Amino acid sequence: xxxxxxxxxxxxxxxxxxxxxxxxxxxxxxxxxxxxxxxxxxxxxxxxxxxxxxxxxxxxxxxxxxxxxxxxxxxxxxxxxxxxxxxxxxxxxxxxxxxxxxxxxxxxxxxxxxxxxxxxxxxxxxxxxxxxxxxxxxxxxxxxxxxxxxxxxxxxxxxxxxxxxxxxxxxxxxxxxxxxxxxxxxxxxxxxxxxxxxxxxxxxxxxxxxxxxxxxxxxxxxxxxxxxxxxxxxxxxxxxxxxxxxxxxxxxxxxxxxxxxxxxxxxxxxxxxxxxxxxxxxxxxxxxxxxxxxxxxxxxx
Amino acid sequence: xxxxxxxxxxxxxxxxxxxxxxxxxxxxxxxxxxxxxxxxxxxxxxxxxxxxxxxxxxxxxxxxxxxxxxxxxxxxxxxxxxxxxxxxxxxxxxxxxxxxxxxxxxxxxxxxxxxxxxxxxxxxxxxxxxxxxxxxxxxxxxxxxxxxxxxxxxxxxxxxxxxxxxxxxxxxxxxxxxxxxxxxxxxxxxxxxxxxxxxxxxxxxxxxxxxxxxxxxxxxxxxxxxxxxxxxxxxxxxxxxxxxxxxxxxxxxxxxxxxxxxxxxxxxxxxxxxxxxxxxxxxxxxxxxxxxxxxxxxxxxxxxxxxxxxxxxxxxxxxxxxxxxxxxxxxxxxxxxxxxxxxxxxxxxxxxxxxxxxxxxxxxxxxx
Numbered sequence: 037x038x039x040x041x042x043x044x045x046x047x048x049x050x051x052x053x054x055x056x057x058x059x060x061x062x063x064x065x066x067x068x069x070x071x072x073x074x075x076x077x078x079x080x081x082x083x084x085x086x087x088x089x090x091x092x093x094x095x096x097x098x099x100x101x102x103x104x105x106x107x108x109x110x111x112x113x114x115x116x117x118x119x120x121x122x123x124x125x126x127x128x129x130x131x132x133x134x135x136x137x138x139x140x141x142x143x144x145x146x147x148x149x150x151x152x153x154x155x156x157x158x159x160x161x162x163x164x165x166x167x168x169x170x171x172x173x174x175x176x177x178x179x180x181x182x183x184x185x186x187x188x189x190x191x192x193x194x195x196x197x198x199x200x201x202x203x204x205x206x207x208x209x210x211x212x213x214x215x216x217x218x219x220x221x222x223x224x225x226x227x228x229x230x231x232x233x234x235x236x237x238x239x240x241x242x243x244x245x246x247x248x249x250x251x252x253x254x255x256x257x258x259x260x261x262x263x264x265x266x267x268x269x270x271x272x273x274x275x276x277x278x279x280x281x282x283x284x285x286x287x288x289x290x291x292x293x294x295x296x297x298x299x300x301x302x303x304x305x306x307x308x309x310x311x312x313x314x315x316x317x318x319x320x321x322x323x324x325x326x327x328x329x330x331x332x333x334x335x336x337x
Numbered sequence: 338x339x340x341x342x343x344x345x346x347x348x349x350x351x352x353x354x355x356x357x358x359x360x361x362x363x364x365x366x367x368x369x370x371x372x373x374x375x376x377x378x379x380x381x382x383x384x385x386x387x388x389x390x391x392x393x394x395x396x397x398x399x400x401x402x403x404x405x406x407x408x409x410x411x412x413x414x415x416x417x418x419x420x421x422x423x424x425x426x427x428x429x430x431x432x433x434x435x436x437x438x439x440x441x442x443x444x445x446x447x448x449x450x451x452x453x454x455x456x457x458x459x460x461x462x463x464x465x466x467x468x469x470x471x472x473x474x475x476x477x478x479x480x481x482x483x484x485x486x487x488x489x490x491x492x493x494x495x496x497x498x499x500x501x502x503x504x505x506x507x508x509x510x511x512x513x514x515x516x517x518x519x520x521x522x523x524x525x526x527x528x529x530x531x532x533x534x535x536x537x538x539x540x541x542x543x544x545x546x547x548x549x550x551x552x553x554x555x556x557x558x559x560x561x562x563x564x565x566x567x568x569x570x571x572x573x574x575x576x577x578x579x580x581x582x583x584x585x586x587x588x589x590x591x592x593x594x595x596x597x598x599x600x601x602x603x604x605x606x607x608x609x610x611x612x613x614x615x616x617x618x619x620x621x622x623x624x625x626x627x628x629x630x631x632x633x634x635x636x637x638x639x640x641x642x643x644x645x646x647x648x649x650x651x652x653x654x655x656x657x658x659x660x661x662x663x664x665x666x667x668x669x670x671x672x673x674x675x676x677x678x679x680x681x682x683x684x685x686x687x688x689x690x691x692x693x694x695x696x697x698x699x700x701x702x703x704x705x
Binding site: 062063064065066067084085086101103104105106108111123125127129171174175176177179182184209210212213214215216217218219220221223224226227229230231233234235237238239241242244245246248249250252253255256257259260261263264266267268270271272274275277278279281282285288289291292294295296298299302305306309310311312313314315316317318319321323324327 | 483484488561580587665670
């Protein structure tokens with residue numbers, strides 16, 4: 037009896053487990069699922085948890101990761117509005133939002149098939165968008181003229197519209213340009229332009245340097261001249277003040293001009309005969325006037 | 338244990354019937370089978386116990402200090418909001434079919450690198466210094482670069498170090514979280530380069546360019562709900578290797594320019610210093626002259642005042658005396674003294690003097 041009960045319990049548990057396995061399945065937080073009945077999708081499951089279904093072969097469930105996955109397309113070349121061949125590569129953050137729509141669309145819910153479709157949609161969206169913009173919308177020093185974000189949202193809007201029209205069960209969460217480039221031959225032309233720009237910079241900095249140096253030098257010379265002339269005028273003023281003071285003293289000499297003159301002449305005489313001078317004098321020059329009255333060497337004549 | 342007992346009971350119940358069986362060989366055969374079954378039941382029971390233990394213990398898991406864990410029960414996270422994050426330590430969850438443990442690195446700093454704007458190279462080649470040589474042009478399939486605001490080509494790459502601030506979003510929102518982060522960084526790099534000129538990126542505004550990348554990335558991280566926080570964003574930029582020579586020439590020209598300017602400034606300095614010292618000399622000289630003039634005049638005035646009484650007493654005598662005194666003093670200094678008395682006949686004499694222009698250089702004269 038004891039044995040029968042135990043067997044029964046074990047058998048019951050096993051049966052419950054088996055039934056659960058047959059009739060239920062789990063959907064994770066990160067997943068969405070679709071239940072198909074005889075291969076036809078009938079129920080869409082977007083919430084995580086324990087779900088019920090009819091056992092195989094009546095119903096089957098297919099689960100998809102519903103998290104955002106990133107897809108990058110190829111680096112493709114399109115012509116801009118101003119006839120520049122521009123290569124662009126974009127990345128798309130997309131996710132499966134509706135398993136019921138997604139599943140039948142892509143041969144049993146193949147993600148790579150979805151990516152192929154995404155790529156072809158992107159291809160045409162990119163061509164259309166790039167063709168509407170000039171290169172200056174992609175790269176521009178003026179943030180107001182740069183339309184980088186606008187271009188990204190234009191492509192995104194086109195992709196979204198296309199996906200919605202096809203009813204693919206895919207949602208594009210974000211889209212951004214990953215890479216911009218120019219055809220290989222154009223890069224060479226850009227290099228040439230950059231080289232000539234650099235050459236201009238080289239000569240510019242050379243000439244500007246010299247011009248500025250010249251400016252500094254001439255300014256220095258001008259300032260030096262100004263300083264010197266100011267000093268000279270100050271010197272003249274100082275001398276003038278000296279003269280003025282001297283003039284105040286001069287009236288003293290008027291008390292006896294004869295003495296003043298005599299004294300001046302005497303001093304001048306002494307100054308002028310100070311060195312290396314030859315003096316020729318006759319008997320009238322004092323103190324040689326003492327020779328007057330002496331007999332000469334030719335008195336008879 | 339109970340199983341064992343019930344088995345015994347079973348054997349017991351059949352034993353009285355055994356003698357009834359005609360074939361003793363058959364009896365011993367079934368007995369052997371029973372023995373064998375009993376032995377294998379013991380093994381099965383042991384294995385079941387071990388499995389049970391393994392089943393229970395496999396539910397334990399430890400969370401490291403650098404990570405958090407989330408338990409998913411039947412696919413749904415256990416707990417709400419931040420409570421679903423299990424911190425470091427030992428935890429228990431039901432084994433697989435019921436619970437699942439998802440680990441998230443959190444305090445650990447993650448690192449991604451954007452190389453869409455860099456030429457084809459690897460870290461090893463870079464470290465060894467044998468990068469592939471640059472061709473005359475850039476092949477878009479191989480060599481990455483960014484287009485600058487002035488339509489130029491510049492290599493630029495960014496390394497982003499980030500932390501996962503919202504692990505739930507990072508894990509449940511994205512299939513490859515780091516991939517999404519890297520693409521956001523690529524886009525930020527491209528977007529910033531599109532707004533800066535080549536010169537700004539390479540030399541004039543490196544910090545501004547770096548900031549622009551970080552800001553753009555942060556905007557994208559918020560907009561795309563990446564759940565990450567930037568720790569540091571390092572950007573490296575380089576002129577195309579094809580143009581290295583001309584870019585170096587620009588740098589050299591810049592250096593020459595500052596050299597020329599420095600020379601001019603030092604000339605300026607010298608000139609002004611010289612002018613100032615010259616000016617000081619001029620003023621000092623004038624000052625000295627003024628002083629000397631006034632001093633001399635003052636002395637003259639003093640002397641005049643002193644002499645006046647003598648002179649006024651007898652002007653003629655004074656004159657004669659002073660003159661003779663001066664002549665006496667002066668004549669001692671005069672080199673040649675020629676006395677030339679009047680001719681007796683009263684006629685004037687003619688005197689010829691040879692004037693030497695350079696009396697001070699007798700040696701050079703001799704050389705001639």
